[in-house]
Amino acid sequence: MSDTKVLVLLGSLRAASVNRQLAELAVESAPEGVDVRLYEGLGELPHYNEDIDNEDAPASVVALREAAAGVDAALVVTPEYNGSIPGVLKNAIDWLSRPFGNGALKDKPVAVIGSSAGQYGGVWAHDETRKSFGIAGPRVIEEKLAIPAKAFDGKHPRENADVVASVRDVVGKLAAEVG
Structure with a gap:
């Protein structure tokens, strides 16, 4: 049997962000049989515009959709910006939700984790991300991790054994949802 393929969508564009470190940790600590890959192109996407969402869609959009279509599940790692979803992530959700009712992640399991400076670790953004993805077509799993x-x-989060175990657990539960 082949590995379960998980695409990581990162809601932070900052090179040294804690969320990037969590995404890297998910790649490094994935359970056996789970291939986790970080998608690096969200910052290259144009703002969603239905006028350019056609057979000549921008190459960055085609690349995102192809990456999402080629996996079994997605792990979203995101901070919270002003109590909500970072714009780059919301934009990716909008692109991935099209064509409406048949987006690249339709019916695939998605989990949302991350960290933020607030005392709750980004739960508002995580809840909003789950809501948006739930409407966009994937199956959002209940597993949560907000730090x-x-x-x-x-x-680095990899220096905290509890965080390593928690991230690995979420990735394992996400992979178990593939079916």
Whole structure:
């Protein structure tokens, strides 16, 4: 049997963000039989515009849709910006939701995790992300992981055994939802 393929969509464009580090940790610590890959092109997507969403869609859109179509599940790793979803992530959801009713992640399991500076670790953004993806077509799983950024104390998340175990657990549960 081949590996379960999981695409990581990262809601932060900052090179040194804690969420990027969590995404890297998901790649590094994936359970055996799960191939986790970080998608790097969200910052290249144009704002969603139905006028350009056609057979000549921009190459960045085609690349995202092809990457999503080629996996079994998606892991979304995102911070919270002003109590909600980062714009780059919402834009990716909009592109992935089309064609309406038949987007590249339709019926595939999606999990949302991440970290943010607030005391709740980004739960508002995570809830909004789950809601948007739920409307867009994937099956959003209930597994949650929101970590206040101060919990890392300036260290990479891989240096915290509990975080490593939690991320690995979420990825494992996400892979178990593939079917």
